[in-house]
Each structure stands twice: as C-alpha cells, then as structure tokens.
Amino acid sequence: MLYPDQYSSQYPDKHLSADQVDPTLLKLRQRYQDAMAGLNAESISLLKSWPDRKSGVEQAKYAYSIRGKEVSGDNYIETLSHLMVPKVAAPQYNEWGEQLAFLLAEN
Numbered sequence: 001m002l003y004p005d006q007y008s009s010q011y012p013d014k015h016l017s018a019d020q021v022d023p024t025l026l027k028l029r030q031r032y033q034d035a036m037a038g039l040n041a042e043s044i045s046l047l048k049s050w051p052d053r054k055s056g057v058e059q060a061k062y063a064y065s066i067r068g069k070e071v072s073g074d075n076y077i078e079t080l081s082h083l084m085v086p087k088v089a090a091p092q093y094n095e096w097g098e099q100l101a102f103l104l105a106e107n
Helices: 023-037 039-058 095-106
Strands: 060-068 071-072 076-078 084-086
Touching: 039 095
Parallel strands: none
Antiparallel strands: 060 071, 076 084
16 A cells, blocks of 8 residues: 655655546545645644654653753653653644644644
C-alpha cells in the first residue's frame, strides 16, 4: 500500500489517475491532496515538530542549556504509593487536525 511521507508529501500524479486506482481510493487521495495544499509552511512545521515536543515531555528527565549552563530536572514526580505521575500531561492526539489546533492555540 502506498503512503505519502507524514505531514509533507503528496501523492505522485501517476497514483491519482482514474485508470490506475480504485475510484474510492482515488477520491480519498484527491481529498488528501486538497487538505495538504490548504496547509501553510508554518502549520507543516508545527506538525513535524509535534512528535519531538511530545516525547520531550514524556521522557523521564528534561535538559536544556542557558548561557552555557546545563539545566535539567525530572518530568515525573513519585507519589507516596510509588507511582510516577507526570508533571505535565501531553495531549494524546492522533489526528493531525487535533494536533494542529492544539499547537496553534498554545501561547
């Protein structure tokens, strides 16, 4: 099965011709093309950065550098019953529309 690269690619023209593809699949691919054409560069950039941003919050520790000094800390806190509770809960969005709406509403 053919899948375009996540967030940035579109189907090649040869996969959009009616003689090569089932009509239902062709309609879905055309709608995908239209949706991708409607995204601007900033939106695509935000969607591409989402997995890294999410994994940064879900890792056990965080670290960043300020003025040459490394700052680090824990992303989780241990409760009295020894459960690890995240300090920041990342949204569990799977759909691009939900992810983009969250990222555009942030700050």
